Amino acid sequence: MAWWKVSSAGRDVNPDLASERENPSFNVETLTNILDGGVEETRSRRAIVSAINKDPVFSREYLYFKTRSERYEGAVRNTFHLKRKMKEMGLDENSSEIGYVYRALGGEIALNIHNVFMKTINALGTDEQIAKWLPLARNYKILGTYAQTELGHGTYLRGLETTATFDPNTQEFIIDTPKITATKWWPGDLGKTCTHAVVQAQLYSNGMKYGMHPFIVPIRSLEDHSSLPGITVGDIGPKMSFEHIDNGFVMMRNIRIPKENMLSRYSQVLPDGSYVKSGSEKINYFSMIGVRVDMLTREVLEPLMKACTISVRYSTVRRQSELKPGDREPKILDYQTQQQKLLPLVATCYSISFMAKYLEKFYKDSYSEIRKENFNSLPELHALASGIKAFATEICSNGVEVCRKACGGHGYSLYSGLPSLYTKVTASCTYEGENTVLHLQLARFLIKCFAGAQSGRPLPTSIAYLSSPATGNCQARAHGDFLNPEVYLKAYEFRAYSLIASAAHKIQNLLQSGVEQYLAWNSTSVELVKASIAHIHFLTVKIFISALNSLPDQPDLKTSLKRLCDLYALHGIFISAGDFLQHGHLSGKQLDMATTAYLGLLADLRKDAVLLVDAFDYTDEELLSALGTYDGNVYHNLIDWAQKNPENKKVNPVFETYLKPYLQSNQSKL
16 A cells, blocks of 8 residues: 555544535536536546556655655656556547646656657658657657756847857758857756757858757767767756756767758758748747746646645644634634635636636647748737746745645645645746746737837737726725626726836836937836736736636536635735725725725635635645645644654664764763
8 A cells, every 4th residue: 555545544534624525515526627628528637647546656655755866767667657558548648638647647757858859849840850850759769858048048048159050061060069158957858868959059050140949969879878979968966856857968069960950840041051031030939938838737837736735624624722712723724814825825726727728728729820830929929928937937836835834834844745846836937937037028028019009000819908908996885896807807907007008108218318228128127027917917817707707607616716716816906905006096995995805705715715625636646745635634644654754664873873882881870
């Protein structure tokens, strides 16, 4: 029996947690189906998760006690066993169901960037290149990574220093990292595993520079896995998390690759060195956009959903202090302060889930058009993916830490599952684009669209409100008015428009006073980041409302989800009150009304809290938490897990070496 199941074997559900599930106000299964995207999707996910959990090869027993090397080896083992397992189950490795496998394993699989390698070739390669490289990669005849970030440059892609210089005499590209800061640094699967890499490098031909382009570069021998001549490659060492991933570095000194190794669907170098481009230069960033879309659910939202499940369940089992003098210690979730920590985060899980589905559909629709060489949606997609990634990663990483601290001392233990969730999700604030830089990229798009709106030009859908902004003061007269989505959505729209307009006017005024463009931008960058956050926040609230309106007609369920939507929106007003007051849409009195409505929602949602996280439908194996098991037997779990600690079964070598001489020298005195 797996070690995390020992605690629940033969035990009833903790009555404090069981009482939370009595007389549910809505059908939890229906809500799970909505989150999954349908009844069949829930069935499929559960079947896959169950099959993975039952397979002993995939066991995560003693995971918290394993070394980096053991984690890495286990992840590689899981990857190749998974390939056989999926074939047995009749699953396609390229189907959406692979996400269920990833969820079941908690990400403990290797070659994740190998998948990015394949997606990049599929998106940016010609038909001939796809036909050559993808079968090799799919069958693991080659193992790939995606090498973009450098020791000296990350998000600023135009600053990348790796070069690819075309030699027309040999019809080859010369790949070079000319200085130490050009060293490719961080790519997963690079440290110990990959044989090839898609390397992003600055293209030079006939003395001209053409910017960043992707090239397939051999890294290691297929015979003995040694690094190839001119290649220095290795693992970068211990990290805050992702112990199972071999993030690596590579230096390339004048490596020659064939001309056809440049991925050339949208740009190519002709034999004489001439450069030909088709479509937007941003297409070379398309793989990165795809990763940002994919990571929202797997790497960003899932840790917060797990953390909320753990902390809410624990908060109904943990009893502490006094609420009413003389009464039994209350559940800590009965304290308003605990509700205010956790319930808005539960609402955030739902809001980001709906946002992720929105962005995924936008991405798929855009990709379909791009394959037809219609690049019109690419700027909006790039801007949205940048802003949403920055917004969601910041909120989710901060939220997981709030959940950890809300569990008190036990939240500090790895057994809680929370420290591992935090150290993993916090990395997402940096990889695939540093968040401040990404907000500024969205802000650049917003300022451009604002100028277009002033000129009467049509705007993309997500930013269309800049052409007809909300005007006037908030019409709320009582706190109940703030439970009307039209009221708070208008407040969010007004806030976003005002912050964008304010930043745009400041830049314009600086330019008119003679300040150079780059100085005007830098001097406004704090306001620009606020404008970007406000825009995504508005869009998230709007999408939540839209999702609410499209739900099946089940009054009890819609009531609870409506409260979640209200709470999410009013929480944003509560914590960013200055933004909503600044431009006069809300008055101080109305802010007091919004606060009253907000605090009232905490009490209303308290009774549904466990049901709302149960709907996330994580098994105990997926949560890997002594505090968050479905049965709520927290204290039994902690004792049992501590007794399973391998260190408690070993002879302590410190005793013989250090303790014994002192202890035994004093025995005569005792």
